[in-house]
Amino acid sequence: MKFTDGFWLMRDGVEASYATEVRDVRAGVDSFTAYAAVKRVERRGDTLNSPLLTTDCFSPAEGVIGVRTTHLAGKRRTGPDFALTAPDASAARVRRDGDVVELTSGALSVRLDTAEPWTLSFRDGEGREVTSAGRKGTAFFTDGDGAHHMAGQLTLGVGEQVYGLGERFTPFVKNGQVVDMWQADGGTSSDQAYKNVPFSLHLSPAGAYGVFVNHPGRVSYEIGSESVGQMQFSVEDQSLEYYVVAGPTPKDVLRRYTALTGRPALPPAWSFGLWLTTSFTTQYDEATVTSFVDGMAERDIPLSVFHFDCFWMREYQWSDFTWDPDVFPDPVGMLARLKERGLRISAWINPYIAQKSALFEEAAASGYLVRTAGGDIWQWDLWQAGMGLVDFTNPEACAWFQGKLKVLLDQGVDCFKTDFGERIPTDVVWHDGSEPERMHNYYTHLYNQVVFELLEKERAIGEAVLFARSATAGGQQFPVHWGGDCFSSFGAMAESLRGGLSLSLSGFGFWSHDIGGFEGTPDTAVFKRWLAFGLLSSHSRLHGSSSYRVPWEFGDEAVDVARKFTKLKHRLMPYLYGAAAEAHAAGVPLMRPMLLEFPADPTARALDRQYMLGPDVLVAPVFSADGDVEFYLPEGTWTHLLTGEQVQGPAWRRETHGFDSLPLYVRPGAVLPFGADEQRPDGDWTEDLTLLVAPGAHDVTVTVPDHHGRQAAAYRVTRDADGGVLTVSASDGAPAPTLKEL
Known part of the structure; x- marks a missing residue:
């Protein structure tokens, strides 16, 4: 002001x-x-x-x-x-x-x-x-x-x-x-x-x-x-x-x-795999969902999480946490059938209760909805007809809300997409007497905290994860967050990355976005470029508004791109989860603006169309159909992870990439743990492990985490006195890895 x-x-x-x-x-x-x-x-x-x-x-x-x-x-x-x-x-x-x-x-x-x-x-x-x-x-x-x-x-x-x-x-x-x-x-x-x-x-x-x-x-x-x-x-x-x-x-x-203000929780390893959703306003039922899952399997695109967006509930009744019986007559059986295929389940929720829902009357009678100064329940028709707002300053309302969600967990749901939480009125009275102007931003913190704490209580240690849209300071404790409603264009793809990089410098360790964009339907070029970007992000989700986001809707090449980068991300998991553990322990984000790793390089300070994925992998998404991309490499010899090409920095580079590629460079002196399992993100990362050794690497210790972020194995890579022959020593009990020079 x-x-x-x-x-x-x-x-x-x-x-x-x-x-x-x-x-x-x-x-x-x-x-x-x-x-x-x-x-x-x-x-x-x-x-x-x-x-x-x-x-x-x-x-x-x-x-x-x-x-x-x-x-x-x-x-x-x-x-x-x-x-x-x-x-x-x-x-x-x-x-x-x-x-x-x-x-x-x-x-x-x-x-x-x-x-x-x-x-x-x-x-x-x-x-x-x-x-x-x-x-x-x-x-x-x-x-x-x-x-x-x-x-x-x-x-x-x-x-x-x-x-x-x-x-x-x-x-x-x-x-x-x-x-x-x-x-x-x-x-x-x-x-x-x-x-x-x-x-x-x-x-x-x-x-x-x-x-x-x-x-x-x-x-x-x-x-x-x-x-x-x-x-x-x-x-x-x-x-x-x-x-x-x-x-x-x-x-x-x-x-x-x-x-x-709080360190990010460590998301479960399975959450780093590919998420596929029904999309928002599309028509879907169990047959549609099954066809999507079958289609991914038939095309050998590994899938980790299936998400049910808003219309798993009955129209005009969000959020009443009840499956639409006309569309999903057997939700427990359906979820069991999906989980038998190795999938985790996510369900969309928000903190608003529509007037048509039976829960509205229940919450109103118990005093669980926010009220006006005159004592009336605050309501409006924006989003859901006559909706009220759950008052998370009331401990009994929190317990009531968690009880509704626990029913879903007992049915087989694993995590929640905690949507909304931004349009919070300031002409209301809160149960605990909170000042409405201060509560407007803070409401989202209470909302996500209530849901996250339920997951921590009801699921195994380390299994809690959200897909949240809104947050404020301290909200990083309840990952993961995604970038909200973007258009399906290259411009929106770039602005999404810009937002994610700003968030990462605000204490948030994990961030995602809707691959292909949310509003509208992307053309095939946008979708394929966004696939590579999305699968080289902290978390990866295919989602849209009025159209499906299954890769085959965008052609055979999109299927190939989705398959290639999903499997690549799985093989990178020993490295990525180590970086995730650092985000949890030290607050350093997984997706890092260049200035975090290269603060002394003046050129790195303004870069917002590329980033470091963990400490050692540089990613420059392609924001054009023709594959033309300009990016910057700091000092040293950088090696392209996919082609092995070596480039000397510092230098600006202009390259042209097909849809199955992008600038993806390994940092000089790095040793990258590279797994063998392409099919899932949460396998045994030490089995048949390869250590990718970049130029300049000498006397480097690499750790591979377990699924709780603790050290499962450690390896020390050294060169002989002439700088030629590589050797590796492993910690006690660790399987011997394969060494591969990049």
């Missing part, structure tokens, strides 16, 4: 109050509180009739410094609030030296000179300034309508670029953009987002740091837009709290941020 009119003036009706002069500091052992006047105080009378801003500086965890600025402290806090953890005991210490007070936590400190105009200076372990809140960096504003906004403003260094803020489909580098944290069901082609996360990752020639605004409601960002050398964030509230997260690398920032 903009408050100023250019550099000199304020917008009409806006009054600004900036922290100007430090009047007092109270320092403890590991925190301090500063009191700032909003004008110069030259005489005693200047302290009258004037605000005083209170700023608390503290550290919730090593390398993280929190700043909380409050104007009027008497506002009643009703929540919700992000659930933050402090995994490490804070090593923060406060030091006073004359006029200077400094709080240090690990490799990050914040410094305030009480004799100078107000400035909070954040510094790294070498004493270099990372960013600062200077002359206009700590403030509140009132507008012509009387609204009160707290604002923070941090300097952007020369060459500093800003990323993240959730799954955003606008340009990858956020400098120059205005971004509002407000959940919306807006597709993938606008500035609206399904997943709004008030966390930004910053990278400059001096290093990386992060900024997390600890407010679940609408946070309005001006990123080098209102003031080109500043990132401003504001909330309509009396208090603003934010955290500066230390680097020095982007990976370090993500490790610290996800330690604070």
